[in-house]
């Protein structure tokens with residue numbers, strides 16, 4: 001189904017309905033945390049189900065450079081499993097050179113919080129995309145805690161963390177960001193007293209759920225989380241469930257692809273992550289979930305989705321956006337097939353992801369002849385229930401994995417092929433995406 005010429009990949013229609021069950025690789029957010037928290041811990045943690053993707057490899061490379069011993073092996077299902085021996089109470093070692101965080105915002109932002117308490121100098125950098133993403137949102141609260149960065153107050157990488165003794169803070173975050181919340185809590189573990197982070201809307205809560213598994217107590221409410229230091233994490237055992245953000249591409253494909261019914265198994269059903277199923281339900285799509293177990297405090301189970309011929313537009317309020325932040329590109333494509341207008345309120349955070357996803361959604365939908373526009377920070381999409389995809393369309397992933405998968409669904413679930421520039425970006429979060437979706441259509 002795939003032909004490549006230079007950096008252009010042709011994506012052909014699946015041609016048959018999607019049917020049956022599949023798994024998706026490990027959750028990216030939980031995998032990063034399993035690697036990073038195990039690196040901070042005293043002793044050897046056992047981790048399994050870890051996502052093998054470029055972003056998680058950035059976290060693995062970073063903790064190795066800082067003195068953790070990582071011996072993870074590829075498993076038959078494609079995941080990584082094994083031991084991670086942390087630097088523990090001795091702290092990270094002085095890295096020999098700059099730490100390259102690649103394309104991964106989670107890696108660099110969590111590392112800033114992890115490194116801030118320790119007496120080392122560590123320069124953090126990343127690829128061209130990561131060097132454009134805002135970092136002051138992380139360094140500002142850490143500086144209030146007493147951390148130092150060089151150049152001080154700089155927005156973009158490379159930035160050098162110059163660690164030192166920290167004191168606790170209570171911080172009202174200007175945006176709902178789990179990366180910001182986590183960076184502050186991780187630094188707070190090494191400050192004497194209670195550090196609290198309040199957020200304007202709930203963001204994903206993996207840090208609050210996972211730290212107690214490493215013996216570090218957290219208190220958490222809907223929009224607040226606290227940790228009391230000093231608190232040294234101890235080795236733990238982590239099983240990473242499947243990634244709902246990856247599952248969302250299969251689920252949305254099934255909703256758009258005539259005759260399809262699929263089940264995605266062993267997916268995290270953390271309520272902070274499955275907001276996209278609620279958005280799809282509000283569009284009239286047939287999606288259901290059933291819990292089958294829990295990995296630590298993270299519930300997992302099955303998501304089932306069916307083709308839905310009559311979708312309708314819906315409105316997603318601002319406080320729900322953090323819960324679907326990585327799924328908005330693919331939800332926007334579903335909305336393009338719905339009757340009526342869909343509105344996503346206050347989606348300005350999309351402008352500072354791997355690319356400006358807001359601009360990319362509007363440009364990509366325009367190629368399909370679908371009207372999408374911004375009013376302030378709200379995104380509007382006027383759906384077309386009988387959307388006919390023109391022949392010969394070419395999309396550009398702009399190096400963004402979520403955009404590569406979103407635009408590939410135009411070809412996969414439609415009647416004509418599309419070509420995608422830089423499709424390989426899928427390797428950032430879901431390297432086996434194309435194989436998995438094609439297997440469901442055999």
Ligand SMILES: O=C(O)C1=C[C@@H](OP(=O)(O)O)[C@@H](O)[C@H](O)C1
Nearest residue numbers: 029106176177178179180325326
């Ligand atoms: O904490 C995390 O694991 C993540 C938080 C979100 O970013 P923000 O914190 O910038 O919203 C999300 O977009 C990213 O994919 C992963």
Ligand SMILES: C=C(OP(=O)(O)O)C(=O)O
Nearest residue numbers: 103104105106326353402
């Ligand atoms: C925004 C994302 O990741 P990160 O911020 O870690 O680069 C993403 O995976 O969509």
